[in-house]
Amino acid sequence: MRFLIVILALWVAPLSLAAEQVVAALSQNRISITANFDGSEILVFGAIKRTEAVPENSALDVIVTVTGPRKLETILRKARRFGIWVNVETERLGHAPSFYSVAATRPVEDIVASKTDSLWKITADAQILSARRGLAAREALLRIRTDNGLYRRANAGVVLTENTLFNTSIALPANLVEGDYITRILLVRDGAVLDDYSTAINVQKxxxxxxxxxxxxxxxxxxxxxxxxxxxxxxxxxxxxxxxxxx
Amino acid sequence: MQIFLPIAEVSVNAFVLLGLGGLVGILSGMFGVGGGFLITPLLFFVGIPPAVAVATSANQIVASSVSGVLAHFKRKTVDLRMGSVLLIGGLIGSAIGMQIFNMLKALGQVDLLVTLCYVVFLGIIGALMLVESLRALRRAKGRVGKARERTKHTWVHNLPFKMKFRASGLYISVIPPIVVGILVGMLGAIMGVGGGFIMVPAMIYILGMPTKVVIGTSLFQIIFVTSFNTMLHAYTNHTVDMMLAMILLVGGVVGAQIGTQIGLKLKAEQLRIMLALLVLIVCLKLGLDLLIRPSELYSIGVI
Missing domain, CATH: 1.20.5 (Single alpha-helices involved in coiled-coils or other helix-helix interfaces)
Structure with a gap:
């Protein structure tokens, strides 16, 4: 029991002591798919709450990610058999998101080290079945979804004003899968994640x-x-x- | 104007769908074909998942066949008895076809099956039609050659279980029509077509039915077989998209009337050559997709 309390304290402590915190809101928490639904644009905006003065000479960044509902995927590979191209191999891949978008103040690679990226699963490459990296079917899934505009990134998509106010808009495509779209906002200073905030957008017919x-x-x-x-x-x-x- | 299809779960331009329905309607009005063999591949090209395209075009064919058969009932050019025999075969075939369809869907090979069926059948029918109509055109120019006499006695007449079909003026075994029905029913379930383009030649050349009752009778059979297919797809796969069917229908109904008017202004041989070429073009396009190395070897499975 005491052990648990210690762990809990260690976990809560950095959060409550954080000098900078994110306060954010979305323009809408619910998207209705109607007969003439043609995609939607979500505005994410917020501010950075501080208990101390703004540190000098240090880089502050904001990263906003949106993750669509996850589903078991089947990837088919074609090969030539008897002169025609047919599906010869199926690979089942664990739960990959149907949609994933990353927007940040700068390219994510410039903001955080790859270790932080895999810890927080920021880029699509870190987010999507990173355990199976190198598997041809997994790379194909990533490539196809990127080509279809379902996995996207906006390198300068987030606008940060006066180191305090930020906003971005996220375009959701017309062929959305129903479910909860988790929106996550990460506050990064000098490559370290200081605070994160997440909320869900509910997409329903x-x-x-x-x-x-x-x-x-x-x-x-x-x-x-x-x-x-x-x-x-x-x-x-x-x-x-x-x-x-x-x- | 974009429209979100509730079952296909894709957003498509409503005018593209209306135009597609209209185009197929014009062709069906011009040539007197159901157009299912064109609408299904065209729906693939627009981005509708194959399973939904096949199921929904079955539903759309019900409407266009009902519209067509009413005119034939008024002219009394429907052989109800023959239609019912073909229908029994059709329902059996449709149930078998659906089993094959679902089995291959589980294996991830349904696209291949559908495409192969299209390439083979469109290729055969298109080539036969082209040769036949070119020959007819040459005959019409030369004014030689004798009118073709229908063979009075073939192997078809020596089979048991004979039955009288008064409207067709036939006394033949029920086995050939049932077999034709089974084949057409299977194709209908797999390809999402009515199967008129196979049934009509079979009725004329194998069963020896008079041309005037052929179209009406095949439409009569198609209504029930495609209805059965629609039900099977709706019940087992939930892939019938009512909204998609309705949009295609509106375009198709208007197109069919325009097509009929165009058809009246053209000669029968010219019409048949055009239809044959059209069938061959669709066949070629689908065939090339199988033969040419795709730019992306991987694909994400749907459903």
Whole structure:
């Protein structure tokens, strides 16, 4: 028991004693996927709270990351068999985020050492299944998601004013997966992480999107029948409408 | 205008989908084909996951076939009895096809299966159609050659379980229509097509049905088989996207009417040559994708 208290104290102590802390807010904590959803832009802004004067001659940086819901991924590899290109190998990879974005005041490599990067999992390379680094399928996942704009980075995406106020905007693409998007803000001074703050953005389908999705999954029989009835009605309606028009 | 599809879970331009539906509608109006064989690959190109594309085009074909069959019912050019026999085969085939589809989906090979089916069938049908219509065009120019007499007795007439099909004026065994139905049903489940482009030639050349009842009867069969396919996809895979189907439908309905008008102004042989070329182009595009080394050898599995 005493052991636990000591650990807890050691863990809490640096936080409460930190001379600089992040205070942040998001422009929205919830994104609704409606029928005409076309991506969204989240504004992250905040300030640095201090109990002491600003240290001289030292670099202050802010890093903002957004992580989409994680899922087990299947990576397929193609090879030539009998003259045609077919999938010959499947590799299951542990839970990789569907979306990952890093924005910082400078390139992350200039802000922190690679050791700090792997400890805090800041860059996509450190965040995404870093334990399996070197595996071709893992590199492919990283490459494909980067090419599709799902893993992105903005090297000068965060604007820091007077060493106190910061803001950034994060563009979320149109093909979002539902779930919680964890937004993390790291305060870094001279390459050391002083404070971090995280909050979730909830992304959910609403309205007709929600209704259709739920019906299709929870009541598949009814959904199938409904789509058939609608199709039959549309077909009949069309032939009637054009018969009247032609007369 | 972007629209988010609830089941496919992708955001696509609604006008692109409307245009796509319209284009396929124009073609189906011009040539009297369902257009399923075109809409499924085109949906792949727009970025709809293959499983959703196949399931949703089945749903869309139900609508266009209902629209088409009503006109044939009015003209009494539907052989209900033959249609029902073909339908029994179709339902069996569709159930088998769905098993194959789901098995290969689990193995990650469904794209290959679908593409191979397309390349093979579009290649055969396109080539046959091109040769046939070029020959017809030459005949029409030369005004020689005799009208083709339908063979009165083939192996088809020697099979057991004979049945009378009054509307078609046939007295044949039920085995060939059931086999044709099974084949078409399987293709429908795997490729997301109605299968008219295979059934129509089979009805004329194998079953010996008169041309005037062929289209109506095949549409009648297609309605029920694709409905069954839609239900199977909706129930087992949850991949029917109602919103996508509705948008394609609106475009398709308008396009079909325009296509019919264009079709009236062109000669039958020209139409068939154009359709044959179109089929071959789609076949070639899909075939090249299999033959050329892809720029990215890896892909992320969907669902």
């Amino acid at each position: 609403v309205g007709i999107e929600r209704w259709l999705y739920n019906l299709a999954h929870n009541n598949a029989l009814l959904y199938g029948l409904l789509s058939l009835v609608l199709a039959a009605l549309a077909g009949w309606g069309a032939s009637e409408a054009f018969r009247i028009l032609r007369r």
